[in-house]
Amino acid sequence: MKRPWNRINLPVYSVSSGSEEHSNMHICTYVSSVSMEPKRYMVAIYKNTKTLENIESKGTFVLQLLSSEQFNLIKLLGKTSGHQINKIEKLEKRKELERWKGYLVLKNALAYIELKTMMSYDAGDHIMFVCDLVSFYNNLPGDALTLDILREKKLIRG
Numbered sequence: 801m802k803r804p805w806n807r808i809n810l811p812v813y814s815v816s817s818g819s820e821e822h823s824n825m826h827i828c829t830y831v832s833s834v835s836m837e838p839k840r841y842m843v844a845i846y847k848n849t850k851t852l853e854n855i856e857s858k859g860t861f862v863l864q865l866l867s868s869e870q871f872n873l874i875k876l877l878g879k880t881s882g883h884q885i886n887k888i889e890k891l892e893k894r895k896e897l898e899r900w901k902g903y904l905v906l907k908n909a910l911a912y913i914e915l916k917t918m919m920s921y922d923a924g925d926h927i928m929f930v931c932d933l934v935s936f937y938n939n940l941p942g943d944a945l946t947l948d949i950l951r952e953k954k955l956i957r958g
Contacts, residue, residue: 817854826851827878850882
């Protein structure tokens with residue numbers, strides 16, 4: 801039987817962070833709404849990542865709810881480091897990007913959620929941010945990418 805934390809089928813997001821010349825994208829599943837009024841999210845970001853540096857520097861970022869068809873982005877966005885590979889350059893070559901509110905975002909993501917960090921906590925191998933919702937946009941209809949799809953495709957252990 802799976803461990804309790806692996807029994808839940810969570811949605812898979814990508815985080816778009818940074819400024820024009822320092823943009824990066826990252827896979828994120830440790831995400832949850834934590835308040836309805838004001839609308840707040842908890843987002844946990846791995847330590848020692850370019851994404852973490854960008855978020856700590858700018859204080860805002862975009863969560864992108866990935867489509868079930870975007871499982872092919874996991875190797876680039878989740879299994880490589882923005883410190884070693886220019887993920888944005890690779891995505892631009894594949895014509896996967898567009899702009900939304902000044903951020904580079906994935907064209908085929910289901911939704912974009914702009915967040916502003918309010919506080920952060922050391923949470924072990926992640927830094928956990930509590931964020932206020934700034935804005936959102938439902939980009940496309942469709943089914944969200946989930947951990948079960950990643951397990952099925954053998955992109956993660958199950």
